[in-house]
Each structure stands twice: as C-alpha cells, then as structure tokens.
Amino acid sequence: MPRRKKRTEIFALGNEAVVQGALLAGCSFYGGYPITPSSEIMEIMAASLPKIEDGVFMQMEDEIASMGAVIGASLSGRKAMTATSGPGFSLMQENLGYAVMAETPLVLVNVMRGGPSTGLPTSPAQSDVQQARWGTHGDHPIIVLSASDVQECLDMTITAFNMAEKYRTPVILLLDEVTAHTREKIEIPNEGEYEVFSRTIPSMPPEWYRPYEETVRGVPPMPPIGSGYRFHVTGLTHDRNGFPTQRPEEVVELMDRIHRKIDQFFYDIQLVEEIMTDDCDVCVIAYGSVARSAELAVKQARSHGVKAGLLKLMTLFPYPRRHTEKILAHAKTLVVPEMNMGQMSREVKRVNMGHAAVRTINRVDGQIVTPSEIFKVIMQG
Amino acid sequence: MSKNITGNEIIHQYLRHNKKFPHVLCAGCGHGIVLGTLIRSIHSLGIPKDDVVVVAGIGCSGRLAVYVDFNTVHTTHGRALSFATGIKMSNPKLHVIALMGDGDALSIGGNHLIHAARRNIGVTALILNNSIYGMTGGQSSPATPEGSTTMTNPYGQLDHSFDTVELAKGAGANYVARGTVFHVNRLEKVMVEALERPGFSVVEAITPCHTQYGRKNKYKTPVDMYKWLKSTAITVERYNELPEEKREGRMPIGVFVDRQQPGFEERYYAMQDGFLKRSAKGGK
Numbered sequence: 001m002p003r004r005k006k007r008t009e010i011f012a013l014g015n016e017a018v019v020q021g022a023l024l025a026g027c028s029f030y031g032g033y034p035i036t037p038s039s040e041i042m043e044i045m046a047a048s049l050p051k052i053e054d055g056v057f058m059q060m061e062d063e064i065a066s067m068g069a070v071i072g073a074s075l076s077g078r079k080a081m082t083a084t085s086g087p088g089f090s091l092m093q094e095n096l097g098y099a100v101m102a103e104t105p106l107v108l109v110n111v112m113r114g115g116p117s118t119g120l121p122t123s124p125a126q127s128d129v130q131q132a133r134w135g136t137h138g139d140h141p142i143i144v145l146s147a148s149d150v151q152e153c154l155d156m157t158i159t160a161f162n163m164a165e166k167y168r169t170p171v172i173l174l175l176d177e178v179t180a181h182t183r184e185k186i187e188i189p190n191e192g193e194y195e196v197f198s199r200t201i202p203s204m205p206p207e208w209y210r211p212y213e214e215t216v217r218g219v220p221p222m223p224p225i226g227s228g229y230r231f232h233v234t235g236l237t238h239d240r241n242g243f244p245t246q247r248p249e250e251v252v253e254l255m256d257r258i259h260r261k262i263d264q265f266f267y268d269i270q271l272v273e274e275i276m277t278d279d280c281d282v283c284v285i286a287y288g289s290v291a292r293s294a295e296l297a298v299k300q301a302r303s304h305g306v307k308a309g310l311l312k313l314m315t316l317f318p319y320p321r322r323h324t325e326k327i328l329a330h331a332k333t334l335v336v337p338e339m340n341m342g343q344m345s346r347e348v349k350r351v352n353m354g355h356a357a358v359r360t361i362n363r364v365d366g367q368i369v370t371p372s373e374i375f376k377v378i379m380q381g
Numbered sequence: 382m383s384k385n386i387t388g389n390e391i392i393h394q395y396l397r398h399n400k401k402f403p404h405v406l407c408a409g410c411g412h413g414i415v416l417g418t419l420i421r422s423i424h425s426l427g428i429p430k431d432d433v434v435v436v437a438g439i440g441c442s443g444r445l446a447v448y449v450d451f452n453t454v455h456t457t458h459g460r461a462l463s464f465a466t467g468i469k470m471s472n473p474k475l476h477v478i479a480l481m482g483d484g485d486a487l488s489i490g491g492n493h494l495i496h497a498a499r500r501n502i503g504v505t506a507l508i509l510n511n512s513i514y515g516m517t518g519g520q521s522s523p524a525t526p527e528g529s530t531t532m533t534n535p536y537g538q539l540d541h542s543f544d545t546v547e548l549a550k551g552a553g554a555n556y557v558a559r560g561t562v563f564h565v566n567r568l569e570k571v572m573v574e575a576l577e578r579p580g581f582s583v584v585e586a587i588t589p590c591h592t593q594y595g596r597k598n599k600y601k602t603p604v605d606m607y608k609w610l611k612s613t614a615i616t617v618e619r620y621n622e623l624p625e626e627k628r629e630g631r632m633p634i635g636v637f638v639d640r641q642q643p644g645f646e647e648r649y650y651a652m653q654d655g656f657l658k659r660s661a662k663g664g665k
Contacts, residue, residue, distance in 0.1 A: 029471060051656045056470045056649070061496035065463035068456065068493075072436075072467025075454060076475075080467070098457050225452045225468060226475045228431050232397075232447050234455035243400050243447060244455075 007187040014153040014180040015040035015083075018109055018173070019048060020188060021157030022081055026196055027107070029080035031058040031069035033088060036121045037177045038111040041083040063088040067095035067108075074104045075233060077224025079161055079198075083109035087118060089128055089135070096170055097136030098235045103212075103222070103258065105164035105199055107157070109173045111180040112288075112339075114366050123366030124177035126288055129343040132172045133317045139255065141262040143171045143269055144317040147179055148291040151186045155194075156314065162197040163269060167261055168219050174316065176339065178289035178368055202229060211242040212254070218261030262318060271314035272323045276302065280309030282378050283331040283356075285324070285348055287313040290337050290369045297374035308378050319347045328355045335377050337361035337369045388421060395420045395430070397450045405444050409595075409603025411562035411588030415509055416445050418565060418586075419478070422572040423451075434477045436465040438485035440516045441590075442509040445480055459490030462497045465504045473503065473646040476576060483510040483524035487543045491523070494583075498552035501580040503644030506554075507572070508545055508583065511590035519593030530597050545585040546637050555580030557638040561587040563610040564634060571636060580644040587614070587632070 012020070018041050022030075030045040042059070049055035056073065060066040066082045073080040084092060089110045099106055114120025115127045128135075132144045143163050147156040156173055164171040202209050202221040211231040213220050223229035236244040237251050245251065262269065275295060277283055282301070286294040291312040301308035311327060313320060327334075334356050336345040345360045352358055359377050363369050406412050423433055430451055437446035439458035446453040452475075456464045461479040469477045479497075486494050486508045497504060513531060514520040520533040523543045530537060549557045556578040560568030568586060575582035589595060589606035600606045613632045615623075620633035 029467070031467060050649070050653050051660070053653075053657060055653070058466065058470060060463065060466070061492055064460060065466070065493055065496070068460040068463025069467035069470070071456075072454075072464040072469075073471040074467075075464075076468050076471035078471045094457055095460060224472070225434055225454075226431060226472050230430060230450060230452050232453045232455065234447070235457060236455065241399070 005190050007190060009185055009187055011183060012150055012186050013040055013183050014147070014150045014175060015111070016044055017150045017153035017186055018083065018157045018175070019044040021154040022107070022161065023048065023052070024189070024194065024196070025079065025158045025161035026198065027079045027081050027161065028052065028054050029056045029070065029073035029078040030082065031060050031066045031073065031080070032082045032084070033060055033063045033066050035085045035088045037113055037180055038083045038085045038109065041109060063091035064095065067092040070106050071095060071099050071102070071104050074106050075225050077227070079105070079165065081107040081109065083111065085111045085113050086115045086128060089131065093135040097138060097140060099170040100136065100140045100142065100258065101235045102233050103168040103220070104170065105168055106170050107160045107164055107173060108170060109157070109175065111175045111177060113177055114364065120366045122177070124289065124339055124368060125364065125366065126174070126176050126290070126339040126343070127364070128174065129316060129340065130346070132174055141169065141259045142317055143167070143169060143262065143315070144174060145171065145271070145314060146174045146287045146316055147314070148288055148312065149179065150182055150184045152314070153179060154186055154188070158194055158196070159271070162195060165197045165199045166219070167265065168199065168222060169262065174288065176288045206230070210240050212238060212240050214240065214253070214257060218257050218264065266318060266322070269315055270318060270320040270323065272320045273312040273314065274323065275310040275312065277309035277311055277327050279307055280327065280331055281307040282333045282335060282381060283309045283311055283327045284335045284337065284374060284378065285311045285313065285344070286337055287316060287344065290339060293369050293371045294337060294374050296371040297378060300371065300375050301378040304379065306378060313344070316344065319351065321351050324348065324351045328352065331356050333357045333359060333381055335359045335361065335374065337374050339363050339369060388417070391424050392417050392420050395424070395450050396448055400447060404448060406441065407592045409589070409591040409606070410441070411511070412441055412445060412509055414562040414565060415507070415568070415586045415588055416449065418569045418572055419507065420449065422569055422576055425573060426576055428476055428576070432474065432476055434468055434475050435480055436461045436468065436477060437480040438482065438490065440482040440485055440514065441511070442480055442482035442485065459485050459488070460493065461485065462490060462493040462504065462506065466497065466502050469503050470646055470649070473650065477504045479504055479506045481506065481508050483508065483512065483545070484514045484522040487523040487545065487548070495548070495552040498549055498554040498581050498583070500645045501553065501555055501642060503580055503646050505575045506581065506583045508585045509588050510545060510585055511588050511594065513590050513594040515590045515593045519597065529594070531594070545583070549583040550638050554583045554638060555640045555642050556582035558583070558636045559585040559587065559634045561610045561614050561634060562589070563607050564614060567634060574636070578639070578641065579647060580640070580642050
C-alpha cells in the first residue's frame with residue numbers, strides 16, 4: 001500500500017476553515033456583506049479570491065444583493081457562496097427561495113448568534129435552525145448542514161458544495177459563534193483525498209435542451225449562461241421549458257420534482273455521527289458546538305455505568321429520521337441540548353411520536369451548554 | 382414604410398415563438414416599443430444572441446424578458462441589478478442588460494441602483510418608467526408625479542417624485558440618458574450608445590401606462606398619453622437654452638452623462654492579472 005502523503009496541518013479559526021474548504025471545493029465567487037460573527041470568512045475570501053485565476057470577490061451593498069450576486073454567479077457556472085449571521089440571514093431569505101425555485105446551486109454559511117433582532121451579536125446561539133428550514137416563503141425543500149469543530153467546518157463546507165452541485169439546490173451550513181471562533185489544529189486534505197462534485201452540464205444540441213426536464217435523479221442538467229443554451233430562468237412556477245405556467249398539472253409536476261430530488265437521496269444527504277448509540281438507554285441528540293459538550297457528558301455517564309449515547313447531527317434538514325428511529329428501538333430517554341428555546345427538539349419530538357421521554361436543555365443567555373449540565377440530565381435517566 | 386417592415390422582420394428573429402403567446406401587455410402600453418427598440422439596438426450592434434443576458438425584475442417590465450430569445454433571467458422584485466452584477470463579474474464577455482420598472486429600480490431596488498452606479502459595474506440598466514405600479518393594480522411609485530391620483534393616493538399624491546436621471550448622475554453612473562416611446566429613433570440611438578459604453582449605463586425610457594395611470598389622470602385614451610409625451614419632451618440641448626421660467630413641466634430627453642470610464646469588472650480583472658503575472662514570475 002502506498003504511503004499516505006502527509007497532510008498539511010494548520011492552526012485555524014472555524015471561519016478560516018470554511019474558506020479553506022470552499023476553495024478546495026472549487027468556490028470561485030464570493031458575494032457578501034460584513035456581519036459579526038461571520039466577517040472573517042468574508043475578509044479571508046477578500047484576500048484569497050483575487051489571487052486565484054477567475055476568483056471573484058464582491059462586497060455587495062447589503063445581504064439581499066449578496067444573495068442576488070451569488071445566484072447570478074452560479075447561473076453563470078461558478079461555484080458561489082456567501083456567509084452571514086442572524087439579521088443578514090433574514091434578509092437573504094427572499095432570494096434563497098428564488099435559488100430553490102430556479103434550482104441554483106450555492107452555499108450559504110450562517111454563523112448563528114443570539115436573537116431575535118440584533119440580539120446578542122457576539123454571543124453563540126443556535127437560534128436560526130427553524131429559520132434555516134422554513135425561513136423563505138412557500139413549500140420548499142432545503143438542505144441544512146452543521147459543524148461542531150474546526151475540522152468539520154472545512155469538511156462540511158466541501159460537503160455543502162458537493163450537495164449543492166449534485167442536487168442543484170442552495171445548501172445552508174449552520175455554524176455557531178463558538179465553532180466559528182474556536183482556533184484549533186486541523187488537517188487540510190491532499191488532492192484526491194476528498195470528493196469534488198460539479199453540476200452536470202448538458203451535452204445535447206442546444207435546440208434539444210429543455211431546462212427543467214424530468215430526469216431519473218430529478219436534477220436536470222444546468223448549462224452556464226452564455227454557453228449557447230439560451231433559456232429562461234424565473235422564480236415563477238414554470239413548465240419544463242422554463243416558461244411561467246399556472247396549469248395545475250404543470251405546477252404539481254414542478255413541486256413534486258424539486259421535493260423528490262432531495263427526498264429520494266436521503267441516504268446520501270442525511271449525515272450523522274453515532275457515538276455509542278448501539279445499546280444506549282439514554283441518547284443525546286446534539287449538533288454544533290453543543291455536540292462537543294454532549295460527547296464529554298456521554299463518556300462521563302458511561303464511566304458511571306449509564307448506557308448513554310450521542311447522535312451527532314451533521315445534517316439538520318432533511319431531519320435524519322431513520323437514524324433516530326433506529327435508536328428509538330432501545331432508548332428510553334432522548335436528551336436534546338440546544339442553545340435556543342427548543343428548535344431541533346420539535347423535530348425530535350415529531351419523529352419520536354411518544355416512544356421515548358424527550359428531555360430538553362435550552363440556553364438562550366449567550367452561554368454555551370456545558371458538559372455537566374448535560375451529564376446531570378443524562379443521570380436523571 | 383419599407384423601413385418598418387424590416388424592423389418587424391428583425392424583431393421576429395429575436396422573439397421566442399415557442400413561448401405561450403399572447404403577451405401580458407395592455408393595448409396602448411409602451412413596453413413593447415421599448416423592447417422592440419432594445420432588439421433593434423442589439424441587432425444593429427451585431428451582438429450574438431448567446432452573448433446577451435437580459436435580467437429583469439418584477440412587474441410589467443419584468444415580464445418582457447420571457448419573450449426574447451436571449452439568455453433571460455426573471456429575478457425577484459428590485460433585485461435585477463444584483464443578479465446582473467454576479468453574472469457580469471462571472472463572465473465579463475457577456476452583455477448584461479437589467480430591465481426594470483420605476484418601482485423596481487427606484488423604490489425597492491433603489492439601493493442596488495445607486496451602488497451599481499457607484500461601483501460602475503458594466504451593466505446596462507434599462508428603466509421603463511410608466512409612473513405607476515401597473516401589474517399590481519395602479520399604486521403610487523416613486524416616479525408618480527406629484528398631485529396624481531392613484532389607488533394608494535386617492536386624494537392626490539403628496540410626495541415628490543424621483544428624477545431618475547439626476548439620481549443616476551449623482552450616484553456616479555458612467556452613461557445616463559432618457560428617451561420616450563414617442564421619440565423612438567432617439568431612444569434607439571441612446572440605447573445603442575448605452576450598450577456600447579463600458580461601465581454602468583442608465584437609460585430611462587418613459588412609457589405610458591394608460592390602464593393604471595392615464596385613465597385616472599385625465600388622459601382619456603392611450604393616444605392622449607402619447608400626445609402628452611410629444612408635448613412635454615424636449616431635447617436636453619434645447620432644454621438647457623430655455624429660460625428658467627419656461628422649464629416648468631418640460632422633460633429633457635437625450636444624453637446627460639457620458640464619462641467613458643472603465644467598468645468595475647475591467648479594473649478587477651486587471652488587478653487579478655497583475656497578481657497572476659507576479660506569481661508566475663515567482664514573486665509574491
């Protein structure tokens with residue numbers, strides 16, 4: 001077996017790791033607006049992208065324009081991203097919905113801070129979980145990922161770009177202020193050690209091309225603007241040719257397809273890490289920086305003889321239902337610690353359907369959930 | 382006469398005949414004239430269809446994009462310029478035209494307009510000003526003249542209206558012009574220039590909306606609205622010669638700014654070339 005090439009190790013911020021991941025994934029466009037605690041992503045992009053061939057960095061006039069520019073870039077064939085935080089995320093919702101409807105791949109990183117409104121700009125929170133799922137208007141599918149440490153910031157950013165390209169959809173990466181501003185050692189994977197996926201480009205003659213054709217995967221090929229495939233992109237409900245329609249059968253076809261293309265690939269999209277969950281009586285379900293506290297708490301509980309486990313969610317939406325159901329076969333208690341008033345626990349309760357007791361730990365004071373808090377609740381059983 | 386026939390033939394080469402017609406525009410609307418002018422301008426410059434991107438906002442003007450056989454993007458309300466910025470920066474070879482209405486460009490998208498002008502991004506902004514929100518049923522827009530009656534100002538508009546030309550000038554646009562759908566040849570001339578110029582160019586096309594504006598404001602027929610255009614519009618050269626007291630109620634048309642500054646994308650890629658050349662030489 002050939003010896004693995006040593007990976008470069010760097011000491012990096014979570015936000016810095018996001019940029020590293022994005023560049024490895026082939027990101028060549030960043031459009032953004034400064035906001036705490038995500039600004040480092042923008043600053044590092046501003047320094048990096050102009051030095052890369054065809055790399056474009058744009059500071060836009062607001063978050064609405066940032067999202068517009070990112071969609072425009074993606075339509076032109078770029079892998080594009082933006083990063084923001086709470087209030088900016090709210091402003092991006094309108095165009096986020098457009099990206100869902102026009103099936104435009106892009107990555108949106110939201111470093112969560114305390115809300116509502118201006119709230120706690122420099123404190124950690126996980127208060128945008130349901131906004132990430134349902135923030136934009138209308139029934140829509142969405143992929144929401146999260147990262148709990150700096151290495152995961154890098155890895156999950158690559159994953160986010162891959163999913164965006166694979167399924168022609170916006171992908172939201174939720175970080176919290178703790179993850180984004182933690183500095184720790186990470187490894188940068190060498191070329192060939194990570195997967196990079198790019199959107200399918202049509203190969204048929206332009207006159208045969210139908211932009212929103214039904215395909216087996218439900219994901220139609222997507223040519224960059226200006227490549228000879230002239231078509232209409234719209235946020236209006238459209239038919240297979242991309243033209244606006246109000247015919248009920250065409251409306252349903254579109255809605256079904258954009259949902260199906262995400263739903264049917266649940267095995268590829270729903271990512272979790274199962275830590276000692278095989279035989280657990282008490283299972284902690286956590287994500288983001290809270291998952292790190294939870295891991296410690298679970299290990300402590302094990303050393304006290306309690307069969308505890310941790311289901312770490314890397315994909316928040318579509319909610320990893322089958323992983324949860326597998327645990328529900330034996331777990332008597334689920335513990336859901338979060339830095340919000342209970343946004344993910346709603347999902348857990350929905351899937352639980354009364355099988356196990358669901359205990360929530362909620363902090364909204366801008367402080368992290370500590371291992372001892374979680375440990376105490378685990379020990380209550 | 383023969384000239385008109387050729388004009389129609391040109392237009393038909395650029396329409397999407399597989400699109401479900403008829404179009405959404407009312408009888409007497411000026412939007413079609415603007416679109417026709419745009420098509421003839423692109424044709425006369427010989428720009429290939431594949432290199433043209435029409436990015437439209439929301440409203441009657443936003444609906445125009447779907448009918449033309451270019452790369453077309455129908456965006457969200459007011460945001461056409463931000464999408465256009467992303468497209469132009471990603472592929473500077475493309476001719477990007479942002480098609481917006483007055484509500485689109487001056488109200489909800491006002492911020493994007495001034496910043497696109499300040500940035501001098503190489504996009505042509507074509508603002509179809511019909512003084513009203515037509516598609517939503519005739520509510521006041523920032524371009525509705527003071528004193529007009531609209532659905533949201535049934536007792537007369539109190540606020541002042543925006544002057545698109547002054548706004549674009551003040552924000553630093555590279556090329557600023559105004560035309561009307563009555564003075565089609567002049568409109569075509571400025572549109573051709575706007576498409577040729579580097580940087581951000583703004584063309585305001587005054588186009589009447591009889592359905593939502595005219596009939597509520599003493600213009601009984603669409604023809605009255607075109608007569609109004611004919612009688613108020615005056616070339617900017619002649620307007621400047623008029624004494625102050627005679628300028629009241631007249632609308633200057635023509636070219637107001639022509640700076641010929643390089644666009645943002647040109648400057649950005651020049652900076653990037655500098656970095657790449659230096660790193661190719663082994664420097665930093």
